[in-house]
Amino acid sequence: MESLEKKEENNKENNKQDFMITGYVPFCKEGCIGITKTGYNVKNTIYYNGMRIIAVDPNIIPLYSIVNIDYNGKIIKAIALDTGGGIKGRHFDLLFKYRQDAVEFGVKHLKIEVIRWGKK
Secondary structure: OOOHHHHHHHHHHHOEEEEEEEEEOOEOOOOOEOEOOOOOEOOOOOEEOOEEEEEOOOOOOOOOOEEEEEEOOEEEEEEEEEOOOOOOOOEEEEEOOOHHHHHHHOEEEEEEEEEEOOOO
C-alpha cells in the first residue's frame, strides 16, 4: 500500500506541466506600453507582491493565476497579469527589466505547477 507522503509527492509531480517560456520587457518598438492586461504598471518593476510577472494565453492559464516555475533547480513564483498576441497554448512570457536579460534567457522548455487558478 502506497504511503500518504508518496501519494502527495506523486500528485504534485502529476500537477506539473511542460511549457515553453520566453522573456519579454515592458517596452518595445511596437505595442508595449508598460501596463499589463490587468492594468498593473510594470514600468519600474518586474514583480507583483514578490512574484515575477508572466504573460499567458488566458484560455490555458487564467489571468491572476499563480505558478511555480522549476528553473535550474530553483522555484520562481510568478503571477499571470498579462497577455500577448504571440502567446498561444502552452507558452508564456516571463517579464524582464532589460531587453538583454530577456534575450539571454532565450527560449526554455520548463515544468510549471499552477498553485492557484485565476483570482480568488
